[in-house]
Amino acid sequence: xxxxxxxxxxxxxxxxxxxxxxxxxxxxxxxxxxxxxxxxxxxxxxxxxxxxxxxxxxxxxxxxxxxxxxxxxxxxxxxxxxxxxxxxxxxxxxxxxxxxxxxxxxxxxxxxxxxxxxxxxxxxxxxxxxxxxxxxxxxxxxxxxxxxxxxxxxxxxxxxxxxxxxxxxxxxxxxxxxxxxxxxxxxxxxxxxxxxxxxxxxxxxxxxxxxxxxxxxxxxxxxxxxxxxxxxxxxxxxxxxxxxxxxxxxxxxxxxxxxxxxxxxxxxx
Amino acid sequence: xxxxxxxxxxxxxxxxxxxxxxxxxxxxxxxxxxxxxxxxxxxxxxxxxxxxxxxxxxxxxxxxxxxxxxxxxxxxxxxxxxxxxxxxxxxxxxxxxxxxxxxxxxxxxxxxxxxxxxxxxxxxxxxxxxxxxxxxxxxxxxxxxxxxxxxxxxxxxxxxxxxxxxxxxxxxxxxxxxxxxxxxxxxxxxxxxxxxxxxxxxxxxxxxxxxxxxxxxxxxxxxxxxxxxxxxxxxxxxxxxxxxxxxxxxxxxxx
Numbered sequence: 323x324x325x326x327x328x329x330x331x332x333x334x335x336x337x338x339x340x341x342x343x344x345x346x347x348x349x350x351x352x353x354x355x356x357x358x359x360x361x362x363x364x365x366x367x368x369x370x371x372x373x374x375x376x377x378x379x380x381x382x383x384x385x386x387x388x389x390x391x392x393x394x395x396x397x398x399x400x401x402x403x404x405x406x407x408x409x410x411x412x413x414x415x416x417x418x419x420x421x422x423x424x425x426x427x428x429x430x431x432x433x434x435x436x437x438x439x440x441x442x443x444x445x446x447x448x449x450x451x452x453x454x455x456x457x458x459x460x461x462x463x464x465x466x467x468x469x470x471x472x473x474x475x476x477x478x479x480x481x482x483x484x485x486x487x488x489x490x491x492x493x494x495x496x497x498x499x500x501x502x503x504x505x506x507x508x509x510x511x512x513x514x515x516x517x518x519x520x521x522x523x524x525x526x527x528x529x530x531x532x533x534x535x536x537x538x539x540x541x542x543x544x545x546x547x548x549x550x551x552x553x554x555x556x557x558x559x560x561x562x563x564x565x566x567x568x569x570x571x572x573x574x575x576x577x578x579x580x581x582x583x584x585x586x587x588x589x590x591x
Numbered sequence: 592x593x594x595x596x597x598x599x600x601x602x603x604x605x606x607x608x609x610x611x612x613x614x615x616x617x618x619x620x621x622x623x624x625x626x627x628x629x630x631x632x633x634x635x636x637x638x639x640x641x642x643x644x645x646x647x648x649x650x651x652x653x654x655x656x657x658x659x660x661x662x663x664x665x666x667x668x669x670x671x672x673x674x675x676x677x678x679x680x681x682x683x684x685x686x687x688x689x690x691x692x693x694x695x696x697x698x699x700x701x702x703x704x705x706x707x708x709x710x711x712x713x714x715x716x717x718x719x720x721x722x723x724x725x726x727x728x729x730x731x732x733x734x735x736x737x738x739x740x741x742x743x744x745x746x747x748x749x750x751x752x753x754x755x756x757x758x759x760x761x762x763x764x765x766x767x768x769x770x771x772x773x774x775x776x777x778x779x780x781x782x783x784x785x786x787x788x789x790x791x792x793x794x795x796x797x798x799x800x801x802x803x804x805x806x807x808x809x810x811x812x813x814x815x816x817x818x819x820x821x822x823x824x825x826x827x828x829x830x831x832x833x834x835x836x837x838x839x840x841x842x843x844x845x846x
Contacts, residue, residue, distance in 0.1 A: 487688075489686055489688035492645055492688065493682075493684065493690070493747075494702075495677070496680075496681075496751075497677065497702035497706060497750070497754060498674050498677040498707075498754065499702060499705060500674065503705055507701065507705060508690055515692065
């Protein structure tokens with residue numbers, strides 16, 4: 323019977339997801355290259371003029387624009403740390419039975435989620451100086467992103483913590499662990515596994531919302547693209563360079579996010 | 592009275608308008624095995640959960656091995672006493688509640704290291720001995736998701752024992768198990784009783800109660816209706832309510 327099973331020919335695997343993805347990416351890039359090559363395609367009576375990207379401009383300015391990646395990454399990393407801390411604290415406050423803390427966190431979340439992120443950038447960078455509080459572009463951007471994403475992530479954390487069963491808390495308490503020990507040894511490690519996919523998505527979203535900082539004079543990717551492209555009337559090329567970087571960063575981060583989730587899924591459960 | 596390891600005095604608990612425990616008094620001697628039986632909703636689980644303050648009692652006093660805890664206090668000393676009491680009282684839950692992100696060994700050494708500040712080598716040695724005792728040495732480095740229900744509950748018992756408690760509470764330890772898996776858990780509990788552990792067991796396993804218990808308590812509507820040796824309480828009950836419960840229970844195929 324086992325021999326019979328073994329002799330069944332293995333079904334040929336279909337083209338995997340990855341192969342298809344690579345194929346489509348190539349096709350997409352091929353089309354882009356043709357579209358922006360400046361070629362004139364003559365096909366019988368049809369004459370197609372494709373757009374012409376200025377290679378000289380790209381050659382001259384791509385390095386200047388690309389240097390903005392450093393600031394973009396710095397901003398994203400510092401802000402995600404700040405947002406995580408804020409989110410964690412306000413999630414704890416939301417769960418706590420202390421009414422003062424609970425309502426304070428509720429107000430924070432409501433206020434931040436009820437106003438546009440763009441407005442929050444302006445408030446911090448251009449509103450606060452009216453009261454004598456002048457912050458640099460970078461610090462303002464970190465504050466705006468941390469506060470904003472902290473509010474959204476707080477709800478994710480709260481849901482994650484509450485998704486850990488009550489029985490876990492009871493078991494830890496019955497063993498003599500304090501509420502704090504129970505939280506960081508038993509509940510949080512499980513909650514973090516639950517929220518990792520959502521937090522990863524927030525990080526990916528934030529990486530791109532760093533572009534808003536260009537509106538408050540921060541020379542990150544988008545700011546530099548604007549600075550290089552706009553006065554020379556090659557804004558399109560400049561934006562393409564910036565877009566390519568955002569895309570690349572997202573692909574890289576998604577890859578690591580996938581690996582992390584895979585590892586967590588296999589360590590237990 | 593001087594020879595008691597657990598004393599419950601005037602324990603009351605209600606959930607909203609519903610009175611669940613109606614002034615319970617109880618004394619348990621060292622090494623005594625007490626089985627608590629009764630319909631669901633009779634307050635037996637709540638009684639266990641009040642002993643280690645998983646439920647905060649409304650009134651009453653709990654004393655375990657020299658630690659006395661009155662209900663309804665909120666001081667810092669109360670908090671420290673609570674930890675001391677819980678160190679002395681082990682608890683086993685119906686749904687095991689093993690920590691899924693930790694291996695079997697890590698489940699066992701967690702509380703000894705964190706709560707008792709035991710060094711890792713000592714905690715591991717203790718845990719390995721306990722795993723041998725419940726017959727699961729080979730599962731040492733496995734995650735709980737890979738265990739059967741019976742194995743999970745045996746690990747949960749070992750985890751509670753790792754704190755070297757003086758009293759063990761069992762809250763329907765076999766109710767979540769397939770019938771063929773209850774035996775291995777009851778065996779571990781039988782050995783534990785033989786080794787002289789003080790045990791309070793809420794259970795529907797009347798066979799186990801008859802064989803292992805020193806005393807059986809029948810609870811109904813939040814108070815003790817009848818208590819005594821298994822021969823009395825399970826075979827020749829004096830109270831009509833106990834008889835009715837047993838008749839219905841046996842009629843429904845209970846053991």
